[in-house]
Amino acid sequence: MTVAQIPPTEGNVPVITKRTLTTAAAALCAVGALTACGPIAASGTAADTTTVDGSSLTVFISGDTNVQDLWEQGIIPAYEEQNPDVTVNTAIDLHGEHDQQTVAKLTTATQAGDAPGFDLVDAGFVISSAAEADTLLEIDQSTVAGLETVPEGTIDAGKGVGIPYRASSVLLAYDTTTVDAPPRTLDELLTWIEDNPGEFAYNSPSTGGSGGAFVTTVLDSYLSADDQEAMRTGYAKELEAGWDAGFERLSQLGEFVYQGGVYPNGNNQVLELLAGGEISMAPVWSDQFITGQETGLIPDTVAYAQISDPSFTGSASYLGIPRTSEQHEAAIDLVNFVLSSDGQQIIADQISGYPVVALDALPGEVADRFADADPDALRPGYYSEISADMANEWDKRVP
The missing domain is CATH 3.40.190.10 (Periplasmic binding protein-like II)
Structure with missing residues (x-):
């Protein structure tokens, strides 16, 4: 072709x-x-x-x-x-x-x-x-x-x-040579990021869904179940005010992510950092990760888990x-x-x-x-316009 x-x-x-x-x-x-x-x-x-x-x-x-x-x-x-x-x-x-x-x-x-x-x-x-x-x-x-x-x-x-x-769903991938036991909840993950500066990366939400899933999950942790559902099923723009606390938390995390605030461009760049040993942990798409391991691009020493309270998104x-x-x-x-x-x-x-x-x-x-x-049984992401607004707000508030 x-x-x-x-x-x-x-x-x-x-x-x-x-x-x-x-x-x-x-x-x-x-x-x-x-x-x-x-x-x-x-x-x-x-x-x-x-x-x-x-x-x-x-x-x-x-x-x-x-x-x-x-x-x-x-x-x-x-x-x-x-x-x-x-x-x-x-x-x-x-x-x-x-x-x-x-x-x-x-x-x-x-x-x-x-x-x-x-x-x-x-x-x-x-x-x-x-x-x-x-x-x-x-x-x-x-x-x-x-x-x-x-x-x-x-x-x-x-x-x-x-x-x-x-x-597909977003998973938490980690290097087993540097991480003995991966975080199992969102709170544990955020604590791990702060305790291990520079070892975690996620791409900017506008460049790929794995980073978008991480941001969505942090934002959702500050929203009620009803508000989350409304933002998944329609353009409930008025509820976006509930993101303030989540974006503040993401901004605070900036100094602890890869190179003190560098966000890869796209899902693939995150995988490349993980495969090259430059980071120890990152959110990744299940399909891209499994394919990467099958083709040898991601070493067998990298494994994956899913977090809870809330989990990453997928659909x-x-x-x-x-x-x-x-x-x-x-x-x-x-x-x-x-x-x-x-x-x-x-x-x-x-x-x-x-x-x-x-x-x-x-x-x-x-x-x-x-x-x-x-x-x-997968946890869906935001309605497309809500997702676009989220990416735009991240660009303004986080880097």
Whole structure:
């Protein structure tokens, strides 16, 4: 799979990586600028994309590089091998830094009845702001057959439009050569950080979810259960005033984190510091950590645990199909592949994502590896707009 990148256009719209786009007009549509143009044929006229065979569709990805690699190096090549008449492109907003802008443009395109420029969305905003704006196709087991064995609670969390396809959680990774017994609660972790200056790191929340989970967990420790729930299910901006004590605590911790207040840029940089022995402890995504150990990037001397009171966040990840896409049939076919035994095995093998389908439908090795995983019991993070506000406030108050 050869991939070229088109630089972001004016307004910081997402970068697109593409395989085959035949005209400059097609490239502009696929960039994800959410313009009014639809799919373009080689002649420059609107293409007939009502069937799966011969389709060209675009997956919009708002996430880290591991998710981009999952699609571009795993799911898409396997799907195209089974469906040689279908071409799948990707549009990337790395780290989801422009989610609010993307949702606004998606909403505008939906209201105008225009094709948005992509046909499947992999982003945290699928079950929050995009769902609230009524921009996505309603789905259930009758429309997406692959959902048949996905737990009802996981499906319900998709608000009728989100299609769960993998799950993960943030864990506390630690170097066993320097840490005899890891902290088991948030209070114990905060005490450990202060007692071991420079040995803990977390990335800034705007650059990755592992750091965001640490910040969210500290903030939640000062909030009531009702306020936490409200901030997970809607844009309860008025409750953000309850963050003051949590941000003060995070600011106080600054002198005790890596190099007296250095925050890595992204989840991967945290893993690199841990693997290189520059720190002894950090929050990490389960999928990235397990994959890193399997590939040898993270030594076996690094282990992981989960804290409590509260735990770090985790949840299923959801796909969404734009209502005004002209590729509904093709997008559903791709989704069903992702939820198939082959697709779920690719996710498990490539990024160690928890399967969301019944384990007895998967190969024994995969089922055994995730026997204790329960995506229905994970503690979710904030609503997307709340999460964006949290990252902005962290930038202002903590470094």
